[in-house]
Structure formats: structure tokens, C-alpha cells
Amino acid sequence: MVTTSFKTTKSEEIFAAAQKIMPGGVSSPVRAFKSVGGQPIVFDHVKGAYIWDVDGNEYIDYVGTWGPAICGHAHPEVIKALHEALEKGTSFGAPSVLENVLAEMVIDAVPSIEMVRFVNSGTEACMAVLRLMRAFTGREKVIKFEGCYHGHADMFLVKAGSGVATLGLPDSPGVPKSATNSTLTAPYNDLEAVKALFAENPGEIAGVILEPVVGNAGFITPDAGFLEGLRVITQENGALLVFDEVMTGFRIAYGGAQEKFGITPDLTTLGKIIGGGLPVGAYGGRQDIMSMVAPAGPMYQAGTLSGNPLAMTAGIKTLELLQKPGTYEYLEQITKKLSDGLLQIAKDAGHAVCGGHISAMFGLFFTGGPVHNYEDAKKSDTAKFGRFHRGMLERGVYLAPSQFEAGFTSFAHTEADIDRTLAAAKEVLSTI
């Protein structure tokens, strides 16, 4: 944790080479550190709550490969299960009992899910769920919220969160108007705006999709009554309610945000944690709706690697680990300590901040707030966030390189890790 010894020479060399052969030097935009300045560090290996870069620096990690690593990286039991699965082959392209096991676990856990289809990413899950919303209702329009991210499919690249928000990009070139004509948007936490859209488009809206707790515009929680209101409005209008729980599933609670808030959507998308660090996604919901999916029904959706035995194995083991008594109590305890500590230290140092946490998800905005939606989030001092990020990195704490991404803890994080993180924050926040 000594700033002067912080060297990233090898990372810089590798990243310089990467930029010549891959756009921006990365395989996914936010990784490039564009919004926080400096260069990304290049990882060598990860274990538990820690990551090590190619220069040998160690960091406490609060990104957790963007959500999946809720058990900590490379958990020994997940690795052991993967070794055993590997011996049986890496891909079947045919049914395996592993799919039944993970499907049962997901159905038991997530209140809205009676049947599930596995895919390979959260993006794929959201693309498929949109097709299903349209197929089931016979309507084309869909409502999404500003700052919410549902993957990079054309139809969702309208006022999207995550990398789109981080880089301040306009809606992406290459997306045809015809793909987004049917995408309506409203500010998060604004029921009146949703009601107005339904009134303006009678009988045309297939449904509403949202992050029940937002993690892709920074961390934003639903106001009291917002999720309930959406449930009522969609029902009144014969439209579907879809929770995109790719991030919140098995993180906000074992049964996701829908368990935590007691609101049951019609359909749900999952990803991240259910793949235990391997590429996975899933969508599921009411049996009558899911029965429309091919080959049970006419809505086509397929995948060469879907239900991949390694991804299923890592997911099963991860969910088993999460089922151990006390897991979510512990996640809440350490995340509260971290989040409350950061807010207090920042305020004591005279910064205007707001933020919070739910279970193993947290966020800190450099604005006095309150933050109810993406417009509020954009009032954050992103330059200051960049200095905070850099200072923490130099002191061995790896935060998401964007003001507009939530932070994640795992049950591998110890109280001592949180104490070290807060000590680093105290130093950094007194100097930026």
C-alpha cells in the first residue's frame, strides 16, 4: 500500500500492444479506463477477494469480474468441480443432466421462474426475452428506463447504461431506426412517465423491462412503491413485467430483487452469478409464456454452446456455496461496513457524496444527491471520481473504472479487507 512503489510497466507494454490489434485494446469497453484516466492494469491471476497484475501488484477487488465472483475468485470447490467436469468434455451440444440440476436450482430460488432456458450471456438472455414478450403479447413496443443496461442488442441501445453511459456515447451508430422505433424510454422511478406512455400507446406495449435495482448507471435503488406500481400498471394494460436480474440475481438475495422486494414479474433474465465465472445467461418465467419458446412453441431461439457443461457445473457449485446458512447475512454485514465507512470518510473530508448498498452491491456518487435516476447520477463529479479511482488503485484497491457502475463484494472479503480499503479511502479522500 505504498504509493511510491506502484509500478505498472508490464501492464503498459501489454496494453500498448493490445491497442494495435484489438479496438481500444480491450474485449469490452469499460475495461479500458477511459473515464477514469490512466491505463488499465493487465491481470495475471485472481483468487478469493484479490487480483494480481502482470507487474506483481496485489489488489483487493470490488469488481468481481463484473458480478459473477460472489464466492470470491477461483473458489477451490468451483475449481475442483470444473476439473472433474473437464474430464468429461467441454461441450456436448446435446442434453445433459447438469442442465436439469441448475434449472431446478434456479426455479426453486427465483419466485417468477417456472421454466428456464439457458443461453451464453446476459445480452442473449435480454434479446430472447424481448422476442418472447413480443411473441406472447402480439405487441411490439417495449418500455425501458434511462440508464438501465440490458446488453448490447440493437433494441436496447437507447439511453443505455454501463459502457454507453461511462463513455457518454450517443445511441450507437449502426443501430437502424427500425430496431429502436419500438423502444420507449422513461426516467427510472417515474411511474407517471410510464403511465403516460401506456396512455399514448394503447394496446401496443408488450411490456416493461428494468433492472429492479440499477447497477449500470451507478447504484440506484427503486423508490418505495415503484416496483409495485409497475406490477399494477403492466397488469392493468395486459403487458408483461420483466426484471433484468442479470446483475441482481443471487446477489441482492438468493432469489434476487424479486425475493427481496416481494414483487413477482412475469419473466426474468439472469446471467453473471449463475455461470460462476463462465459465460452464461438464462431467461425464465411463467410456464404459459415460456411454453412459447422453441421447440415447445413457435418462438425461435437457439445456441451451439447453450447449457454448456462447464458453465452449468460452475453455476451449480456457486449456487450450492451461496446456500450455506449465513452467507447473505455476512455479505450484508461487510458491504454495510464498507459502504457506510466510505460515505462517512468522504463526508468527513468535505466531499458531497451519496450512495448506499443492498446485500453485496454498493455505490458511491460524487454528488450530494439524492440520486433517483440517471439524470441525477449524471450530476456526479466524474473527474473527482477518476482521481478517487486512481488513488485507490495505487493503494491496492481495484474499483470499477467508472462512476456509472455498481461495486460488488464477495464472501471471500474479510473484515480486514474492508478495514484496509477504508484506510486507503481515508488517505485518498483527504487529497483529491
Ligand SMILES: *Cc1c(COP(=O)(O)O)cnc(C)c1O
Ligand atoms: C451485465 C448485464 C447485462 C449483459 O450481460 P452480458 O453477459 O455482459 O451480455 C444485461 N443486463 C444487466 C442488468 C447486466 O448487468
